[in-house]
Amino acid sequence: MTKQITYTMRDVARLAGVSVSTVSAVVNKKGIVSPELTERVQRAIEAMGFRPHAGARGLRLGSxxxxxxxxxxxxxxxxxxxxxxxxxxxxxxxxxxxxxxxxxxxxxxxxxxxxxxxxxxxxxxxxxxxxxxxxxxxxxxxxxxxxxxxxxxxxEVLSVVTDNFAASLEATRYLLGLGHRRIAVISGRGVHSTSIDRVEGFRQAMEEAHIPILGDQLRNGESNIESGYEIGLSLLRSSDPPTAIFALNNRMTLGILKALRELRIPCPQQVSVLGFDDFDWAAVSDPPLSAIAQPxxxxxxxxxxxxxxxxxxxxxxxxxxxxxxxxKCSLRIRKSTGPPMKIASRKQYRSEKSEAVPTSRP
Amino acid sequence: MTKQITYTMRDVARLAGVSVSTVSAVVNKKGIVSPELTERVQRAIEAMGFRPHAGARGLRLGSxxxxxxxxxxxxxxxxxxxxxxxxxxxxxxxxxxxxxxxxxxxxxxxxxxxxxxxxxxxxxxxxxxxxxxxxxxxxxxxxxxxxxxxxxxxxEVLSVVTDNFAASLEATRYLLGLGHRRIAVISGRGVHSTSIDRVEGFRQAMEEAHIPILGDQLRNGESNIESGYEIGLSLLRSSDPPTAIFALNNRMTLGILKALRELRIPCPQQVSVLGFDDFDWAAVSDPPLSAIAQPxxxxxxxxxxxxxxxxxxxxxxxxxxxxxxxxKCSLRIRKSTGPPMKIASRKQYRSEKSEAVPTSRP
DNA sequence: ATCTAGGTTCGAAACGGTTCGATGATATGC
DNA sequence: GCATATCATCGAACCGTTTCGAACCTAGAT
Structure with missing residues (x-):
């Protein structure tokens, strides 16, 4: 356990009795080196525990x-x-x-x-x-x-993104299909192309259904639990609370669930919750969360x-x-979403296990 | 947006009309350089967007x-x-x-x-x-x-660990204090010093209380949700199920919660669950999880x-x-732990909000 | 025996910095 | 006016690799 010395190609070359360039050739399997020297060099490398210095190589190679x-x-x-x-x-x-x-x-x-x-x-x-x-x-x-x-x-950039617009469109259509009309959307600060696209998807779905979006239906906050929690409380305590809440990121979704629990509002019986992003805990949250999964x-x-x-x-x-x-994203329906209260009796919605419903392009 | 050229100190030196060593002195604020040259060099650096090459510097400096x-x-x-x-x-x-x-x-x-x-x-x-x-x-x-x-x-190594033994000891004492006698412990593979210490802490607490540990009370599996889930099912379906389950890592805890949900076993009324590791979702899981928090x-x-x-x-x-x-770790008591069923009536346990109970050394 | 071709091996420059001793300029003391 | 001390600047070596042309050796051809 004494201080370990790091060796260089020079050291290896000396021990093997060859030149530095030969060692380099062996290490990189480039050029022609006789079997004999190759053997000697490899033995030396092994004996000294030599590893090439990535920084030096990078300097020379420019990468x-x-x-x-x-x-x-x-x-x-x-x-x-x-x-x-x-x-x-x-x-x-x-x-x-x-x-x-x-x-x-x-x-x-x-x-x-x-x-x-x-x-x-x-x-x-x-x-x-x-x-x-x-x-x-x-x-x-x-x-x-x-x-x-x-x-x-x-x-013009290189990029890899998900189709946030399509996912949000599909998700909103799904909520509308369940019978929801008063859907609240909560999102982080609108400086993110993702947030913007997700809100746009929601807008388009509502427009398709000819349902006007009221002023307090779209809420902005920070992308964290606390913000989701506070917006959740404010929404749920309002005089005309939404029947469904669509949270545009995973942290805020947790906040919404916390608010529901605190107010003892049954989900999805009284309020449905749909989240963006799907994870481990979604299956053990209360209730198991319906969410859009991103790849x-x-x-x-x-x-x-x-x-x-x-x-x-x-x-x-x-x-x-x-x-x-x-x-593409996919919609994973679990148990946090269902028909709104008023029509719960005439439209029975059940989903025992989660199922993936792929979204389609707009 | 054309291909950006990366400049070297030589380029900067040429533009500023000084030597490379002077540029180096300015960049590193080392040695004495006249205000005039400093100014010229800084202007050149700014103009060219020069950044030193960390690899080259590292090569020379050996770090x-x-x-x-x-x-x-x-x-x-x-x-x-x-x-x-x-x-x-x-x-x-x-x-x-x-x-x-x-x-x-x-x-x-x-x-x-x-x-x-x-x-x-x-x-x-x-x-x-x-x-x-x-x-x-x-x-x-x-x-x-x-x-x-x-x-x-x-x-003999440099290390930073948590006092797993003490945390586990304290947690088990807490469960014993609630009245539990039949406590199951599930852990990952026992090749981890953490697992070993946690099991030891449990053993010591049980020994202190003069309660024998039965063979099927200690279960090993993999540190993932599925394994926790399967062990959970097996424990809960056994003829003499435990009144409390102490899961020694966060993934397996999720599995246990999933098993409880599936079997519709009320927690903590019928079975208490205590987890190792505390996180975001612990507060919104069903029920909110009592857990040992590590720093x-x-x-x-x-x-x-x-x-x-x-x-x-x-x-x-x-x-x-x-x-x-x-x-040190700390015990965060939420709602997944309570007295065992039989004595629930004579010992009322409640805990509205989470509270931290610091553990002590053995 | 000499020349050439082919195949190995080697030496040295280069990558982009840092550092130290040398150099040159300026001021100081006599 | 000259030796000396001081200070700013510079040149060159060095860090550990890769690479390319030179050098060397051997064998085959003439």
């Missing part, structure tokens, strides 16, 4: 084999799943990933992006705090930049694919096309 | 300012919180972090450790898959290695502190002491 990732909220299960997808796909391709948490603050996001530039990561995957600050982000990017989840307003880890995987494709194109001098990938 | 982290399960909220603590503390000290997911497989863990060595990260934080494979890990580590959550068997992000922060301290000691040639940090 670090590291992918940088900046996430809006590292504790949100949604981004965690995205991260897992990224990790898996990156490892498969021999890349390491550096993870940064912007914590919803765009100045921190910018700081992280700068740090990743300093590290000369080979690509950057970004789940931005908002869709506006993103523009300055484009400047000073030395490597492919892939947006995930949320994209900047009208800008989280696929977002991560596709983002890495896009990044690596872009790196390869750049190496080969091919034109780098700005691809936008849009993935 | 990358990157901390590597290998986690057992990147999707488990427990490790996510730990990661957040690590991230926060690392950023504060100017370090980036590389995250690796071993997914519970020790051969993958070893692969990641090797990769981090190749990257010459300045320190490695490891939440190992098990307490046994860990020994080979110690070999070939070029940088401080800090264990988190789970430690290798009898080995998750503090684990991460202290691990970084330990690592940085170790790096500093090494730089200064001071002896690197192998410190073990043990953090």
């Amino acid at each position: 670090t084999h590291i992918i940088g990732m900046v996430l809006q909220d590292i504790t949100n299960p949604f981004f965690v799943e995205v991260m897992r997808g990224v990790e898996e796909e990156a490892i498969k391709n021999g890349y390491e990933i550096i993870v940064c948490n912007s914590n919803g603050r765009s100045e921190l996001e910018q700081k992280h992006l700068n740090a990743l530039y300093t590290q000369r990561v080979d690509a950057i995957l970004l789940a931005p705090c908002d869709s506006y600050a993103a523009r300055e982000v484009l400047v000073g990017s030395h490597a492919p930049l892939v947006f995930m989840d949320c994209v900047p307003m009208r800008a 989280t880890d696929e977002i991560g995987k596709r983002a890495v694919e896009l990044a690596l494709g872009s790196i390869r194109a750049e190496e080969e001098g091919a034109p780098v096309e700005k691809r936008q990938i849009v993935l | 990358t300012h990157i901390i590597g982290m290998v986690l057992q399960d990147i999707t488990n909220p427990f490790f996510v919180e730990v990661m957040r603590g690590v991230e926060e503390e690392a950023i504060k000290n100017g370090y980036e972090i590389i995250v690796c997911n071993s997914n519970g497989r020790s051969e993958l863990e070893q692969k990641h450790l090797n990769a981090l060595y190749t990257q010459r990260v300045d320190a490695i934080l490891l939440a190992p898959c098990d307490s046994y494979a860990a020994r080979e890990v110690l070999v070939g580590s070029h940088a401080p290695l800090v264990f988190m959550d789970c430690v290798p068997m009898r080995a 998750t992000d503090e684990i991460g922060k202290r691990a970084v502190e330990l690592a940085l301290g170790s790096i500093r000691a090494e730089e200064e040639g001071a002896p690197v002491e192998k410190r073990q940090i043990v953090l």
Whole structure:
């Protein structure tokens, strides 16, 4: 357990009685080295526990084999799943990933992006705090930049997102189909392309059904439990409470459930709840939550694919096309949604186990 | 949006009409540079958007300012919180972090450790898959290695763990205090120092109370929802079911709740449930979960502190002491625990809001 | 025996920084 | 006026790799 010495190729070369370039050739299996020398070098490497110095190699080669990732909220299960997808796909391709948490603050996001530039990561995957600050982000990017989840307003970028509009449209149609007319929508701050698209999907479905949206039906807050809880209380205590609440993100959904529990309002008998994002706990919440599931880890995987494709194109001098990938969501109906009270008797709705209803494009 | 050129110090020096070493001095605020040249250099840096190349600097300085982290399960909220603590503390000290997911497989863990060595990260934080494979890990580590959550068997290492024994002891005493005699404990595979200590805490509490532990009271499975669910079903359907279930990790706790729901067994009226690990959803689960809370992000922060301290000691040639940090857990009582049925009438237990009961050392 | 071709092996430059000793300019003391 | 001290600036070596052209060796052809 003494201080471990790290050896260099020079050391290996000396021990094996060969030149440094020969060691390099053996390590990288490049060029022609006689079986005899190969053997000697490998023995030396083994004996010394030699590992090449990635930094030095990167300096020479101009690539670090590291992918940088900046996430809006590292504790949100949604981004965690995205991260897992990224990790898996990156490892498969021999890349390491550096993870940064912007914590919803765009100045921190910018700081992280700068740090990743300093590290000369080979690509950057970004789940931005908002869709506006993103523009300055484009400047000073030395490597492919892939947006995930949320994209900047009208800008040509590489991105992987879900079809938030279609998912929201489908979900609202589903609630309307159950007989709901007074549906409340709660969302985080509207600076996110995801929030905007989800609200738009809701709007379109209501318009299709010729149902006007009243002023207090659309509520904005922060994307956290407390905010969802407070908006939930305010909605449920109002003189004309909604028969269904559609929460546009997972944290606020938890807040709504908490508010319902506190007011002892039976769900879905009196109020239905539909969430965006589906997770572990959804099956054991009370009641089991109906929710829109996003293909989280696929977002991560596709983002890495896009990044690596872009790196390869750049190496080969091919034109780098700005691809936008849009993935579908699916509606998982459990027990937090049902027909509104008034018509509960004439329309029996049951769903014992969760079933996936794929959404379709608008 | 044309391909961005990355500039070097040489470019900056040329533009500013100074030498490379002067630019270096300005960038690092080291040495004495006249105000005039400082000004010229800064202007050039600004104009070119120059950022130093971390890899090159690292090569010269022999440190990358990157901390590597290998986690057992990147999707488990427990490790996510730990990661957040690590991230926060690392950023504060100017370090980036590389995250690796071993997914519970020790051969993958070893692969990641090797990769981090190749990257010459300045320190490695490891939440190992098990307490046994860990020994080979110690070999070939070029940088401080800090264990988190789970430690290798009898080995002198740097580590940050929680007092699992004391927490489990306290929790079991609490259940015994409520009047439970037939308490089932379910845990993951027993290759984890955490599991072992938690089971030991339970054993000691039972021994103190002179209550024998029957063979089927201690159940092992995998640390996931399905396993918890199946063990839950098997326990609850047995001829002499327990009056309380103590689940030693968060995933299995979810499985137990699922089993209870499925069998329509009222909790805590018929069976109490106590979980290890406390999270967001615990407050909205049905019923709100009583659980042992671990100081998750503090684990991460202290691990970084330990690592940085170790790096500093090494730089200064001071002896690197192998410190073990043990953090306390706390019991959060919500509504999933209560007195067992038989004596429910004579001992009224209520707890409207969660309260923290600190555990004490054995 | 000499020349050439082919195949291994080697040496040195390069990547982009940091650092230290050398150099040059300026001010100070006699 | 000259030696010396001080201060700002510079040049070059170095960190650990990769890579490319040079050098070397052997064998085959003439």
